[in-house]
Ligand SMILES: Cc1cc2nc3c(=O)[nH]c(=O)nc-3n(C[C@H](O)[C@H](O)[C@H](O)COP(=O)(O)OP(=O)(O)OC[C@H]3O[C@@H](n4cnc5c(N)ncnc54)[C@H](O)[C@@H]3O)c2cc1C
């Protein structure tokens with residue numbers, strides 16, 4: 001057993017875990033934050049993507065024990081985030097989800113893509129999303145939603 | 161799936177980590193975990209005790225002394241993708257980093273982890289072989305030693321690191337004017353390579369080095385091909401093609417016709433790209 005103290009969605013938490021627990025285990029099983037989905041559990045699908053100290057990681061292949069003192073943001077923590085809200089709205093408008101299994105990971109990745117590229121091209125979004133697997137939508141809606149959200153956010157910055 | 165049980169320790173300093181590795185043969189190092197954790201989760205490997213080196217400051221820095229660049233073992237693929245020492249290698253490291261896995265994996269995966277694992281299809285071993293780099297290994301009792309990449313990369317999943325040794329940093333001779341080419345064939349973007357060739361053309365006293373991976377063992381230099389590019393500038397396309405073929409057959413035991421064509425394609429494409437840079 002290992003005790004870890006970390007910040008999750010702005011709240012400090014101390015959790016007792018098994019050394020072998022992944023960050024996704026800690027989130028879903030210890031803290032009931034089940035918005036983070038686990039598809040493959042070995043780093044291949046991207047469903048479990050969360051932000052660790054500000055950058056996206058695959059929580060199924062991050063040891064929970066290594067997250068001592070880290071700052072974690074999960075999909076639950078983006079509820080009132082202005083940028084994620086815009087992305088979420090465009091996901092809705094562009095039919096970027098069907099079953100929703102991949103969606104939390106897609107949103108966490110989308111925000112990072114927009115942060116790094118500001119106004120990414122469709123091609124850049126496609127390349128960046130190549131590790132996020134969606135078995136329903138065929139990706140068109142997801143790509144369109146991210147491009148549109150980035151454009152809207154860039155427009156907001158221009159007029160601000 | 162869950163990995164089998166193991167213990168976890170996070171030493172505070174490099175010397176503590178080295179002492180732990182000396183005293184406990186069952187200890188396994190974990191850096192970014194991006195190869196080790198999938199392997200543990202799939203139970204294709206097991207560990208009794210993980211020694212987490214991911215916070216050791218001594219393995220994080222980089223330094224450019226004007227002749228060589230030293231890059232700490234813990235530097236991530238993403239940090240390199242974002243431009244670390246771009247000028248020193250004319251952008252080659254960035255090009256390679258950006259094609260490894262996906263951003264969320266690159267944020268965690270480290271240069272030292274990739275080299276130490278020595279996956280037969282990994283990108284860094286081929287790149288650093290082409291750049292004639294070496295690694296620095298440290299152990300509790302014997303201090304540091306430098307190992308040239310050719311000796312370091314022994315076979316698939318086998319390096320010259322001995323039990324108790326940690327890879328601390330990589331030392332790469334600067335090549336700010338390098339004329340290079342990279343060609344990677346994968347089934348899917350971000351996947352390990354079916355074939356990956358990296359060519360760095362010679363310059364002055366420095367010889368051409370063409371490295372190939374995605375072969376049965378681990379990244380290897382193509383000796384005939386590299387030699388012809390330096391020594392026989394008038395060589396015909398047919399001569400070069402024959403040298404490439406002979407090299408592939410030598411470094412890739414039991415190569416299938418598909419693999420041969422695939423390697424031939426990546427090697428020629430990497431060379432053509434390297435030659436397209438103006439001198
Ligand atoms: C979906 C996916 C796709 C990928 N695609 C690619 C790809 O296309 N190309 C590619 O090259 N890689 C790829 N990888 C692997 C990735 O690059 C890993 O980050 C890298 O191989 C291992 O680095 P790490 O820091 O995560 O090492 P870890 O997983 O922590 O360790 C790997 C091994 O190295 C040992 N080790 C680690 N650091 C040291 C050290 N400093 N000294 C001694 N031993 C050490 C460990 O004991 C372990 O055996 C992929 C990974 C995933 C999950």
Ligand code: FES
Nearest residue numbers: 039040041046060
């Ligand atoms: S569940 Fe983590 S990458 Fe698939």
Ligand code: FES
Nearest residue numbers: 098100134135136
């Ligand atoms: S919406 Fe079902 S997997 Fe993407």
